[in-house]
Amino acid sequence: MSLLADIVTVVAVCAGALFFLAGTVGLLRLPDSLSRLHALTKADNLGLGLIVLGLLPQAGSVLAALKLVAVWGLVQLSGVTVAQVVAAALRRRDGPRP
Amino acid sequence: MSLIDILDIALALVVLAVAGWTIAARDSFAAAVGYVAYGLMLSLVWLRLSAPDVALTEAAIGSGVTGVLLMTAAVRLRRTSQSGADASLRTATRIAAALLCLVVTGALAAVILAPVDIVASLAPAAAGHLASTGLGNPVTAVLMAYRAFDTMLEKGVLIMAVIAVWSLADDRAWGGRAGPLSRGPADGALGLLTRLLPPIGIVVGIHIAWAGADQPGGAFQGGALLAAMALLVVMTGLVKAPAVASRWLRIVIVAGPATFILAGSLGFAIAAGFLAWPAGWAKPLILVVEAFMVLSIAATLPLLVIGPPQRPPAGRDTP
Amino acid sequence: MSEFLAVIAGFVLLTVVVGLWRILRGPDDVDRTLATQLLGTGGIAVLLLVAAGTGAGGAEDLALGLALLAAFASVAFVTGLDASDGDGPGAP
Numbered sequence: 221m222s223l224l225a226d227i228v229t230v231v232a233v234c235a236g237a238l239f240f241l242a243g244t245v246g247l248l249r250l251p252d253s254l255s256r257l258h259a260l261t262k263a264d265n266l267g268l269g270l271i272v273l274g275l276l277p278q279a280g281s282v283l284a285a286l287k288l289v290a291v292w293g294l295v296q297l298s299g300v301t302v303a304q305v306v307a308a309a310l311r312r313r314d315g316p317r318p
Numbered sequence: 319m320s321l322i323d324i325l326d327i328a329l330a331l332v333v334l335a336v337a338g339w340t341i342a343a344r345d346s347f348a349a350a351v352g353y354v355a356y357g358l359m360l361s362l363v364w365l366r367l368s369a370p371d372v373a374l375t376e377a378a379i380g381s382g383v384t385g386v387l388l389m390t391a392a393v394r395l396r397r398t399s400q401s402g403a404d405a406s407l408r409t410a411t412r413i414a415a416a417l418l419c420l421v422v423t424g425a426l427a428a429v430i431l432a433p434v435d436i437v438a439s440l441a442p443a444a445a446g447h448l449a450s451t452g453l454g455n456p457v458t459a460v461l462m463a464y465r466a467f468d469t470m471l472e473k474g475v476l477i478m479a480v481i482a483v484w485s486l487a488d489d490r491a492w493g494g495r496a497g498p499l500s501r502g503p504a505d506g507a508l509g510l511l512t513r514l515l516p517p518i519g520i521v522v523g524i525h526i527a528w529a530g531a532d533q534p535g536g537a538f539q540g541g542a543l544l545a546a547m548a549l550l551v552v553m554t555g556l557v558k559a560p561a562v563a564s565r566w567l568r569i570v571i572v573a574g575p576a577t578f579i580l581a582g583s584l585g586f587a588i589a590a591g592f593l594a595w596p597a598g599w600a601k602p603l604i605l606v607v608e609a610f611m612v613l614s615i616a617a618t619l620p621l622l623v624i625g626p627p628q629r630p631p632a633g634r635d636t637p
Numbered sequence: 638m639s640e641f642l643a644v645i646a647g648f649v650l651l652t653v654v655v656g657l658w659r660i661l662r663g664p665d666d667v668d669r670t671l672a673t674q675l676l677g678t679g680g681i682a683v684l685l686l687v688a689a690g691t692g693a694g695g696a697e698d699l700a701l702g703l704a705l706l707a708a709f710a711s712v713a714f715v716t717g718l719d720a721s722d723g724d725g726p727g728a729p
Contacts, residue, residue, distance in 0.1 A: 226638060229638070230641065233641075233642070233645050233686070234645065236682070237645050237648050237649050237652075240648075240649050240652045240653070240679055240682065241648075241652045243652070243656070243675055244652040244653065244655050244656040244675065247656050247659050247671065247672065247675060248655065248656065248658060248659065253665060253667045253668055253671070256659075256668060256671055257671060260671050260674060260675050263675055263678060263679070264674070264675075264678045267649075267678065267679075267682065268678050268681060268682050271645075271649075271682045271685065271686065272685065275685055275686070275689050278638070278642075278689050279689075284697055287697040287698075287700070287701060288685065288697065288700075290701060290704075291681060291685070291697075291700045291701055291703075291704045292704075294515075294518065294701070294704035294705060294707065295677075295678055295681060295704050295707050297511060297514060297515065297708075298511070298515075298704070298707035298708030298711075299674070299678065299707070299708075300507065301507045301508060301510070301511040301708055301712075302674055302707075302708050302711040302712070304506065304507035304508070305507060305508050305711070305712065305715045306667060306670065306671065306711065306715060308506075309667070309715050310667060320640075321640050321643045321644060321647070322639075322643045322687075322690070322691065324647065325643055325646060325647045325650070325687070328647060328650065328651075329650065332650070332654050336657065339661060347666050347669070348660065348661075348666075348669055351660050351666075351669045351670065351672070351673055351710075352660060354673050354676075354710050355657060355660060355672075355673060355676050358676055358677060358680045358703075359680070361680075361699070361703075362680060362683060362684060362687070365684065365687070365688070365695075365696060365699060366687065370695030370696065370698070370699055371695075373695075373699050374695070374698065374699050374702055377699060377702050377703050377706065378702055378706065381706065382706040382709055385709075385710055385713075386709060386710060386713040389710060389713050389714055389717065390713055390717050393714070393717040394717075504716070508712065508715075508716075511708060511712070512712075515705065515708075518705070519705045522698075522701050522702065522705060525698075526698055526701075526702065529698070533695060533698075534695030534698060534699075535695075535698060539702070543702055543705060543706075546705065546706055546709060547705075549709075550709065550712065553712065553713060553716050554712065554716055555716075
C-alpha cells in the first residue's frame with residue numbers, strides 16, 4: 221500500500237514539475253504577451269495541481285490533505301481570474317486581434 | 319553535503335541575486351515586482367530556518383501588502399512624472415549620497431564583524447516559563463508576554479504611520495475619502511474573485527491569528543491577511559474607501575493599542591505593575607488584546623496603501 | 638522519498654528562477670506581472686515539496702496565506718492601470 225502511494229507521488233510530482241518547466245519555457249520563448257499568458261496558466265493549473273495530487277498520499281492527516289486541496293483551489297481561482305483580467309487589459313490596449 | 323543543503327545554498331544565492339537586481343533595476347515598477355519576488359523567496363528561506371512565524375509575516379507583509387503599496391506607488395509616479403528624477407541630481411549630491419551609504423554600510427559591517435562575547439541564549443529560559451503564560455507557541459509568548467511592552471509600542475508606530483499618511487491630504491479633502499483606486503466596481507471575473515476570496519480569507523486570517531497561541535501564526539500575520547482582503551475589495555471598487563472623519567474607523571484603529579494599555583494598566587490592580595499579569599490571567603488577557611490588535615492591524619495596513627483623502631467629504635462644496 | 642522531493646523542489650525552483658528573466662527583461666509591465674504570477678505558484682509548489690520532504694511545521698498555513706495572496710499583485714497592477722485614465726498597460 222505504501223509502495224503504491226509512493227508510486228502515485230513520484231509519477232504525479234514529476235508530471236507537475238514538467239508542467240512548471242513548460243510554463244517557464246513558454247514564458248521565455250513565446251512571442252507575445254497573450255501567448256505567454258496561455259503558457260503560464262498551464263503551470264498554474266496543472267503544475268501545482270499534479271504536485272498537490274502527488275503530495276496527498278504523503279500528507280500526515282486528513283486536515284493537512286484538505287489544506288493542500290484548498291491551496292490548489294485558491295491558486296486555481298486566482299490563476300483563472302488573473303488570466304481573464306490581464307487578457308482583458310491587453311485587449312483594451314491592443315484592440316481585438318485580427 | 320546532502321541534496322537539501324544544495325537546495326538551501328541555491329535558495330540563498332537566488333535571494334541575493336533577486337535583491338541585487340531589485341536595487342539595480344532602473345524602472346521603478348520592475349523594481350517593485352522584483353521586491354515581491356524577493357519577499358516570496360525570503361519567506362521560503364525563513365521556513366527552511368524553521369521560523370514559520372516569520373515566514374508568514376514576510377509573505378503577508380513583505381511580499382503582499384508592501385508589494386502592492388510599492389506597485390501602486392510606481393504606477394502613480396509614472397503617471398505624474400515622465401522625466402526621471404535622477405537626471406536632476408547634481409554630481410555633488412550623488413557623491414554625498416554614495417559616501418553616506420558607504421559610512422552606514424561600513425558601520426553595520428563593523429558592528430557585525432566585531433568579535434563579541436557569545437551571550438548565553440535566552441531560549442531555555444523562554445521555553446521554561448512557557449507554562450506560566452498559558453501559551454504553546456514560544457514566539458507568541460515572547461511577543462505578547464515577555465516583551466509585551468515592545469509589541470505595544472510597535473502598534474503605536476502603525477498609528478503614527480497612518481497619521482503621517484493622512485497629513486499629506488489637501489485641506490479641502492480633509493475628512494473625505496481616499497481617491498478612487500479603480501474605474502468602478504469590478505465586474506466579470508475580477509468581480510467574482512473579489513466576492514469569493516474575502517470570505518475564505520477572513521476565515522483563514524482568523525484561523526491563523528487564533529492558532530498563533532499554540533502553533534505558528536499570530537495577531538500580526540492573521541491581521542495582515544485580513545488587511546489584504548480589505549485592500550482587495552477597496553482596490554477593485556466594490557467598497558468605497560472609508561472617510562477619514564468617520565468615528566468608527568478611528569475607534570477601530572486605536573482599539574488594539576488602547577486595549578493593550580488598558581490590559582497593561584490592569585496589572586497595577588491585580589499584580590506587581592504595568593503589563594504584569596498573574597499566571598491564571600495571562601492567557602485570557604493576551605487573547606483579548608490580540609483580538610483587538612488583529613482588528614486594528616487589519617484596518618491600519620490598508621489605510622497606508624490607499625493613501626491620504628483626496629475627495630472632499632459629501633455635503634461640502636468643491637470650490 | 639524526502640531526497641526525491643528535495644530534488645523536485647530544486648528543479649521547480651530552478652524553472653521558476655529562470656522565469657525571473659521575464660521580470661528582468663520585460664519588455665512590458667504585463668510580462669513582469671505574469672512572471673510574478675508564475676513565481677507565486679512555483680513558490681507555493683516549492684514550499685509544499687520542501688515541507689513534505691523535511692516535515693517542517695506550519696507550512697500548510699503559510700501555503701494557504703500565499704495562495705490567498707496569489708492574485709493580489711496582479712489585481713493591484715490591473716486596477717492601478719484602469720484608474721490611471723486609460724493609458725494602456727505598460728505605457729512607457
